[in-house]
Amino acid sequence: MNSIRCDIYDPKEYDIWFAAAPYGAASKPAKTLKTWAAEEQADVVYNLCLFNMTGSGSDQYGVIRGRTLQYLKAKNVDCGYGGTAEHLTVSPGNVVAGVKVAVRDGVVLSGLDKGTFRSRNMIGVLAGGRIIVVQSSDGCTEEQVARYAAGRYTIKLLLVQDAGGSTGMYRTSDGYLFAPEKEGTDGRPVCSVVCMRKKNKEEKPMGKKKVFIGVGHGGSDPGAVGYLVEKDVNLTMATACRDFLTAYGVDVRMSRTKDENDTVSQEVTECNAYAPDLAIDVHNNSGGGDGFEVFHTIHGGTGKTLAQNIEKHVKAMGQNSRGVKTRQGTSGDYYAFIRETVAPAVICEGVFVDTKADAAQADTLAEQQAFGVAYAKGVLDTLGLAYDEPEEKPDDAFETDEEVQAAITKVQRTAGLAAETMQYLLAYEYGTELVIKLANAMK
Known part of the structure; x- marks a missing residue:
């Protein structure tokens, strides 16, 4: 993967x-x-x-x-x-x-x-x-x-x-x-x-937050199957979520980091043993629908806030949302991951894998990772932790010094140099000036 x-x-x-x-x-x-x-x-x-x-x-x-x-x-x-x-x-x-x-x-x-x-x-x-x-x-x-x-x-x-x-x-x-x-x-x-x-290992950083990420299905259980295989997409999204959270100082544990059997009861046991501040379970949907949805406890509270924060960032990606939801069961919350975890928990359903148009919202590596980052930002918002929001740049936001680019093209073509060789030249302290001088000296 x-x-x-x-x-x-x-x-x-x-x-x-x-x-x-x-x-x-x-x-x-x-x-x-x-x-x-x-x-x-x-x-x-x-x-x-x-x-x-x-x-x-x-x-x-x-x-x-x-x-x-x-x-x-x-x-x-x-x-x-x-x-x-x-x-x-x-x-x-x-x-x-x-x-x-x-x-x-x-x-x-x-x-x-x-x-x-x-x-x-x-x-x-x-x-x-x-x-x-x-x-x-x-x-x-x-x-x-x-x-x-x-x-x-x-x-x-x-x-x-x-x-x-x-x-x-x-x-x-x-x-x-x-x-x-x-x-x-x-x-x-x-x-x-x-x-x-790590410096000062004996001293636990004050205010260190912990998050548990359940990765739905796995191993012999593929989850929903359609235009995508749910267990694989779940893992990609969860991994991206983990990496973004750890980059901002959050301790994270995932229920699985590879394709292996991973039941809900195992997730709940691991989550409660870890004692996180928040927990999310990453899934994708089936049934011919469209859009993202997120479930939280019927009792509201921090779980509802987490769900709302995650939904906000998923919608900012351009994905349709079916809403922030609850589901009643015979003994409280219907879903065990929400009902039995001690920490506030939510279940995220990113796309419908059996709906072609909706599955297309997550059919590339970058799109699946973007869902994971959106989930992570919702978690950080709930924890009150800041993160970088880089300025939006157009796809063609490269360096555009016309003189330099023209000189590079002329030297490379006239001398028959490979692109890698040009990179070596430009890597020197005065590489740009050298390439311009070479271009001016060429007929």
């Missing part, structure tokens, strides 16, 4: 550093993500594919254009590409630059790959100084991932770090592994990682 995850870290709350294999190692100096986490004593590690992919022999690993990456946290080494100005400083002395800049000051840049669908890995910094790591499974292009991130967060700078199978992350707390093209149980061996470790 395709997915895009955005993880955000505040340097005030996390130690953030890079670690890499030593330069000139006799053999491929790669370790699994789990091994990196254990050796670095990190809570989370992300592969960033910082090695020189154009080298040969041992020079392929642990080096960027001749600059050693041997444990940068201790070396204070600037590992930027040849002096490029596009630096991302995540802590003093730890600087990394990417071959491509995906987003600068909220604008998605031109030159991103629009046609190759595979794993993607980007790292950047938000306007407020927090670090963002964006990763996708193998069904996205560079441009799709960049637009997804820029559409949800106010990004100062986002750099493309990896476009292949070594994309991945590992979380030590629960052994969660995100590795779209993993080799072995602990993820594909990689040569360099960025590490995250």
Whole structure:
């Protein structure tokens, strides 16, 4: 299943550093993500594919254009590409630059790959100084991932770090592994990682909120089936909801993170054991209807407020709403997820999977993730937590300096250079000026 995850870290709350294999190692100096986490004593590690992919022999690993990456946290080494100005400083002395800049000051840049669908890995910094790591499974292009991130967060700078199978992350707390093209149980061996470790673990942050997300159906129970399969869409929506909530400091637990059997009674038991502030159950509908609907307890209260807040954001997406509803049963609320959970709870029904026009509102990865983000915003509104609302930008909101674009086109065509080569040229500190001079010198 395709997915895009955005993880955000505040340097005030996390130690953030890079670690890499030593330069000139006799053999491929790669370790699994789990091994990196254990050796670095990190809570989370992300592969960033910082090695020189154009080298040969041992020079392929642990080096960027001749600059050693041997444990940068201790070396204070600037590992930027040849002096490029596009630096991302995540802590003093730890600087990394990417071959491509995906987003600068909220604008998605031109030159991103629009046609190759595979794993993607980007790292950047938000306007407020927090670090963002964006990763996708193998069904996205560079441009799709960049637009997804820029559409949800106010990004100062986002750099493309990896476009292949070594994309991945590992979380030590629960052994969660995100590795779209993993080799072995602990993820594909990689040569360099960025590490995250929570500061002051003994001190629980004041006011930390918790949310439980039930993911309807799964395993041998597909749920509703029509133009979409409900269990799969539910998981995509729920995952996007989780990722948005965690980006804003909310602790989240999902009833399932993969396709496995997941009954309502199991969801309720897990939810109550977790003791969240709020709970939502993600579903999609059937029966030939049209539109979104959300159920809350017959007793109103916070559950009703949560339902109303979620509906507001779903309607803002352009989806029709059938309303905020309740359903009476013989012993109170009809639905067990609402009746038996201790926390205020709602059930979201996104679209009717057996109605062609309505299923079309959620038949792409981006649309399904948008539902999850809408649910998350409703949750954050209910919890009283703020979140970024990036300015709306047209689809063609790329950099449009006509002189630069004309120079790039002329140099690329006249010299027969590949797009990747042009990106290397432009990555240098004075790359733009160089390309313009080259264009002026060409007949």
